[in-house]
Every structure is written in structure tokens, then in C-alpha cells.
Amino acid sequence: MECRSAVLNLLQNLLAQKGDRDPVAADSPVFTSGRLQSVDAIQVAVFLEEHYGVDFAAIGFDQEKIDTIESICSLIEEAQPTKK
Secondary structure, eight states: OHHHHHHHHHHHHHHHHTTOOOOOOTTOOSSTTSSSOHHHHHHHHHHHHHHHOOOHHHHOOOGGGGSSHHHHHHHHHHHSOOOO
16 A cells, blocks of 8 residues: 555654664554654654645644554545545
């Protein structure tokens, strides 16, 4: 799935900027584990808004929804308009 590879790439880049080159599993938390911090959450939110149309103004911001690759991809799926 394209979402997972794009999100993985984003998180790996953010972690690499901090010198963290450990692998990121799909269900590994990156914020609640302390690997990334709240300032990084802003970059993730901007990425999601720009690339996937996630509207945090409408849905509210919850850091737990961007804590893992799986949760981010679920958030993206929820934000997509339903197809009829």
C-alpha cells in the first residue's frame, strides 16, 4: 500500500534527523515512545494535510492517531471521501 511506504519514509526521515536509524514497525509508536517529539508531530500533520487532505481543523488533533504507521494510514483512510 502506497500510504504505508510514504508514511514510513516520512517517519524514518524525521527519526534520522535525530540520529535514530532503528527500524520502524507498522505498529511501533514513535511519539508515545519518545522517539519523536511534539514538534515532529507538526511536520507529520502538515504532511498529512498537504498529501492526503487530512483536515485537522475539522477532526481535531489527537497525537495518538499519528503515533504508528497503522494509525496514520487509518486516519488517512477515514479522511478520504467515501466512494459510491
